[in-house]
Amino acid sequence: MNKTTSIVNSICPFCGVGCGIGLTTQHNNVIAVQPLRNHPISQGQLCAKGWNTTFGINPADRVTHPLIKRDGVFHKASWDEALNFVATKLKYYISQYGSHAVGVVSSARATNEDNYAAQKFARAVLKTNNIDHCARICHSPSVAGLKQTLGSGAMTNSVEDVDHADVILVIGADPTENHAILGGRIMRAKLNGAKLIVIDPRVTRLAQVADLHLQINIGSNIALLNGLVNIILQNRWHDADFLLSRCEGLESLEAQVANYPLKDVAKMTGVSEKALIAAAKLYSHAKAAFLAYGMGITQFISGTNNVIAVSNLALVCGQIGRPGTGINPLRGQNNVQGACDMGCLPNVYPDYQSATDTGVIEKFSKAWQTSVATKPGLTSLGMSNQARKGNFHGQLIFGEDPVVTDPDQNKVAAGIRALDLLVVVELSMTETAKLADVVLPAANFAEKEGTFTNCERRVQLVRQAILPPFEAKADWQILAALADKMGMAEQMCWRDSEQIFDEMAALTHSFSGMNYALLDKNYGLQWPCNADHPFGSHCLHQDSFPIGKARLIPVEQTLTAEKPDSQYPFWLTTHRLHYHYGCGSMTRQSPVLERETPDGLLFMHPQDAHDLGLKDHQPVGVKSRRGYLETRIIFSEQVAPGLVSMPYHFKETPSNQLTNDAMDLTTEMPELKACAVSIEALNAERQPEAFTQRYIHYE
Ligand SMILES: Nc1nc2c(c(=O)[nH]1)N[C@H]1C(S)=C(S)[C@@H](COP(=O)(O)OP(=O)(O)OC[C@H]3O[C@@H](n4cnc5c(=O)[nH]c(N)nc54)[C@H](O)[C@@H]3O)O[C@H]1N2
Ligand SMILES: Nc1nc2c(c(=O)[nH]1)N[C@H]1C(S)=C(S)[C@@H](COP(=O)(O)OP(=O)(O)OC[C@H]3O[C@@H](n4cnc5c(=O)[nH]c(N)nc54)[C@H](O)[C@@H]3O)O[C@H]1N2
Numbered sequence: 001m002n003k004t005t006s007i008v009n010s011i012c013p014f015c016g017v018g019c020g021i022g023l024t025t026q027h028n029n030v031i032a033v034q035p036l037r038n039h040p041i042s043q044g045q046l047c048a049k050g051w052n053t054t055f056g057i058n059p060a061d062r063v064t065h066p067l068i069k070r071d072g073v074f075h076k077a078s079w080d081e082a083l084n085f086v087a088t089k090l091k092y093y094i095s096q097y098g099s100h101a102v103g104v105v106s107s108a109r110a111t112n113e114d115n116y117a118a119q120k121f122a123r124a125v126l127k128t129n130n131i132d133h134c135a136r137i138c139h140s141p142s143v144a145g146l147k148q149t150l151g152s153g154a155m156t157n158s159v160e161d162v163d164h165a166d167v168i169l170v171i172g173a174d175p176t177e178n179h180a181i182l183g184g185r186i187m188r189a190k191l192n193g194a195k196l197i198v199i200d201p202r203v204t205r206l207a208q209v210a211d212l213h214l215q216i217n218i219g220s221n222i223a224l225l226n227g228l229v230n231i232i233l234q235n236r237w238h239d240a241d242f243l244l245s246r247c248e249g250l251e252s253l254e255a256q257v258a259n260y261p262l263k264d265v266a267k268m269t270g271v272s273e274k275a276l277i278a279a280a281k282l283y284s285h286a287k288a289a290f291l292a293y294g295m296g297i298t299q300f301i302s303g304t305n306n307v308i309a310v311s312n313l314a315l316v317c318g319q320i321g322r323p324g325t326g327i328n329p330l331r332g333q334n335n336v337q338g339a340c341d342m343g344c345l346p347n348v349y350p351d352y353q354s355a356t357d358t359g360v361i362e363k364f365s366k367a368w369q370t371s372v373a374t375k376p377g378l379t380s381l382g383m384s385n386q387a388r389k390g391n392f393h394g395q396l397i398f399g400e401d402p403v404v405t406d407p408d409q410n411k412v413a414a415g416i417r418a419l420d421l422l423v424v425v426e427l428s429m430t431e432t433a434k435l436a437d438v439v440l441p442a443a444n445f446a447e448k449e450g451t452f453t454n455c456e457r458r459v460q461l462v463r464q465a466i467l468p469p470f471e472a473k474a475d476w477q478i479l480a481a482l483a484d485k486m487g488m489a490e491q492m493c494w495r496d497s498e499q500i501f502d503e504m505a506a507l508t509h510s511f512s513g514m515n516y517a518l519l520d521k522n523y524g525l526q527w528p529c530n531a532d533h534p535f536g537s538h539c540l541h542q543d544s545f546p547i548g549k550a551r552l553i554p555v556e557q558t559l560t561a562e563k564p565d566s567q568y569p570f571w572l573t574t575h576r577l578h579y580h581y582g583c584g585s586m587t588r589q590s591p592v593l594e595r596e597t598p599d600g601l602l603f604m605h606p607q608d609a610h611d612l613g614l615k616d617h618q619p620v621g622v623k624s625r626r627g628y629l630e631t632r633i634i635f636s637e638q639v640a641p642g643l644v645s646m647p648y649h650f651k652e653t654p655s656n657q658l659t660n661d662a663m664d665l666t667t668e669m670p671e672l673k674a675c676a677v678s679i680e681a682l683n684a685e686r687q688p689e690a691f692t693q694r695y696i697h698y699e
C-alpha cells in the first residue's frame with residue numbers, strides 16, 4: 001500500500017450482526033475491506049458478504065444525479081429543479097386530498113440519523129404518520145408481540161451471551177446463512193459443549209449438527225410451542241419462583257395449553273412425541289438457554305401470536321433476564337433495529353413513544369416548533385393498498401425495493417402505477433426506481449457519517465471514508481433540502497449528523513446517555529443508555545420488566561391462509577442464501593458472490609422430482625394463485641417431500657410473484673413463509689425466461 005491509502009473504521013452495511021469493518025481508501029475509492037480485529041462482535045472475522053462490501057459500494061448502475069421522468073424517459077435534473085418538482089406536487093396533493101394521501105417509506109439500510117429525519121419529515125412537514133419501513137415484513141410481530149408480553153421488542157441479550165449459554169434454541173432462523181458471524185458463534189458454542197435445539201421445517205446447517213432437530217410442519221409453530229409449555233407444566237419443569245415473582249397470567253395459560261396434548265401436537269407438527277419431550281426437558285432444565293428466532297416465526301398471518309407463544313415458553317421456564325438466557329429476535333437489516341427505534345413506524349415516535357398519546361404529540365410539537373400529525377398512519381402495504389383504491393397519491397421511498405421484496409409483486413406494481421407521484425431515493429436503479437417519477441441519488445454508508453444499531457441494540461458509529469459521487473447526498477440532507485422547499489427549513493436545519501443524533505437523544509429516554517464521543521470510545525453502546533445505565537445495557541429485564549410483571553398470554557394455533565390442494569399441490573416457503581442480500585442490488589455486483597449462486601433456484605426433494613419426472617437443474621414453471629415464474633430446480637434434502645423453497649434475492653425469478661399477501665391482523669405482516677404452488681416441467685433445452693422481460697414493462 002502506498003501513502004495515499006488510509007483505513008477508516010466502519011460497520012458492515014448488510015445484516016444486523018453489525019460486524020466491524022475497516023475500509024481501505026485510495027483517491028476517493030474504497031479499494032479493500034478488512035475485519036476489525038478488536039471489534040466485540042466480529043472479533044476479526046467477516047462473512048462472505050462483509051468481505052465483498054467493496055463491490056456494492058459503487059455499483060455499475062449507481063444513480064449519480066437527480067432524475068425526472070418525462071414521457072417515460074429519465075432526464076438529468078439539478079437538485080433545485082428536482083426538489084422543487086417534488087415539493088410542488090406534494091403540496092398540491094396535500095391541499096387536494098389531505099396529509100393522509102402522502103407518505104414516506106424509510107430505509108433500514110440507512111443510518112439512524114437518516115431515519116430520524118424521515119419520520120420527522122413525515123410528521124412535522126407532511127403532517128402525517130404515514131411512515132414505515134421494511135420491519136413491517138420482517139420483525140414487526142416481534143415489536144408488537146414482545147411489547148405485550150415483556151414491554152420491549154428487542155433482543156434481550158447480547159451476541160456474546162451465546163458463549164454463556166448451556167442450551168441454544170434456534171427456532172425459525174437460519175443464522176449460519178443470514179447472521180453468519182453469530183451463526184459461527186453458535187457453532188463454536190456447540191463444539192464447546194452447549195446443547196443445540198433447532199426447530200425448522202428445513203434441514204439448515206445448524207439443524208445438521210443439532211442435538212435435536214424438530215423438523216416442524218410449516219406453520220405449526222404455536223401448536224409446537226404450546227405443546228412444549230404443556231409438557232413442561234405437566235412435569236413440573238417450570239420455574240415456579242420466577243413465575244410467581246415476575247409473571248402474571250399463568251392460570252389462563254395453563255388451562256389453555258392443556259388443550260395441546262402430546263399426541264395431538266405430534267400429529268399437528270409432524271414431530272415425534274419423544275423429540276417434543278426431549279426438547280421440553282433440555283430447554284427447561286438449562287442453566288442458561290439462549291433462544292433465538294427469526295422469520296420462520298414472524299412471517300405468518302399468526303406472526304404476532306407466534307412471537308407471544310415463543311415468549312410464553314421462555315417465561316414459563318424463567319429463561320430470561322440473566323446473562324446467556326433470554327428471547328432474541330435476530331433483527332435482520334444492518335439498521336432495522338435503529339429504524340424502529342427512530343420511530344419510522346406509523347404508531348410510534350422515537351423510542352416507541354405512542355404517536356396517538358396527546359402528551360407525546362405535545363412534546364414533539366413543542367420540540368420541533370410546529371404542529372405534528374395527529375391521525376393514525378398507514379403501513380407501507382397500507383399505503384400501497386390505498387393507492388390502488390385511489391386514496392393515496394404521493395410516496396417517497398428511501399432505499400427499499402418493494403417491487404422485488406414485497407408481496408404480492410403484481411399488486412405492489414399496480415399500487416405503484418396508481419400513484420400520482422413516486423420518488424425513489426436510491427444508490428442504484430432498482431426495479432422500483434425504474435417505476436419512479438423522480439429518482440434521487442443517495443450516498444451510501446461509506447460516503448456519510450452516522451450510526452447503525454445492530455441486533456443486540458448496540459449503536460455504532462459509521463464513519464465517512466470517501467466523498468459521495470457526483471450529486472449524491474445523505475438521505476437526511478435530501479430530506480432537509482426538501483423540507484426547505486416546502487417552507488419548513490428551520491425544522492430540519494442540521495449542521496451534521498451528530499446534531500441530529502443529539503436532538504434525538506434529548507427527546508428519548510433510552511438514548512439520553514449517548515453521544516458520538518462516547519460511541520467512538522466504546523465500539524458503540526447498547527440501549528438503554530441513560531442516567532440509570534450510563535454504560536449501556538448488555539442484558540435486559542434483569543430485575544423487572546418495563547411493564548412490571550411479564551404477561552403470559554394464551555394463543556391458539558391458526559391455520560396458514562393457504563395450504564396445498566389438488567390444484568396447487570406443493571407448499572412453497574421463501575428464505576435467504578448466504579451469498580446474497582435482500583433485493584441483491586449490492587451483493588449481485590460482486591462477481592465472487594454471483595459465482596456462488598445462479599439466479600434461478602427452486603429447492604426440491606429428489607423424491608418429489610422423481611415423481612414429477614424432473615431432472616436436477618431442469619427448468620420449471622412455478623405457479624401460485626397470484627402469479628407465475630420460471631426457474632430451475634435443484635435437488636435438495638434440506639426440504640421435506642411436499643415442500644419446495646426458494647430465495648427471494650433474484651429479480652429474474654422473483655418469489656414474490658408467488659407469495660401470499662394475506663396478513664397478520666395486528667401488524668399487517670404478510671405470510672411470506674407459506675403458500676401453495678404447482679410446478680410444471682419445461683423443456684430441458686430452454687433457459688427459464690427471466691421474469692422482468694415478460695411482465696413488468698419499463699420505459
Ligand atoms: N445472506 C443474507 N443474510 C441476511 C439477509 C439476506 O437477504 N441475505 N437478510 C437479513 C434480513 S432482512 C433478515 S430479516 C434476516 C432473516 O434471517 P432468518 O430469520 O434466518 O430468515 P429466513 O431464511 O427467511 O427464514 C428463517 C427460517 O425459517 C424457517 N421456517 C419457515 N417456515 C417455518 C415454520 O413454520 N416454523 C419454523 N420454526 N421455521 C420456519 C425457514 O426454513 C428458514 O430456515 O436475515 C438477514 N441476513
Ligand atoms: N418472499 C420473501 N420476501 C421477503 C422476505 C422473505 O423472507 N421472503 N423478507 C422480507 C424482509 S425480512 C425484508 S427486511 C425485506 C427487505 O426488503 P428491502 O428493504 O427492499 O431490501 P434491500 O435489498 O435491503 O433493499 C434496500 C435498498 O436500499 C438501498 N440502500 C442501501 N443503503 C442505502 C442508504 O443509505 N440510503 C438509501 N436511500 N438507500 C440505501 C439499496 O441499494 C437497496 O436497493 O424483504 C422482505 N421480503
Ligand code: SF4
Pocket residue numbers: 012013014015016017018019042045046047048049050051178179180181182
Ligand atoms: S455477519 Fe452480517 S454484519 Fe457480519 S460481515 Fe456478514 S453480513 Fe456483515
Ligand SMILES: [Mo]
Pocket residue numbers: 134137138139332333
Ligand atoms: Mo428483514
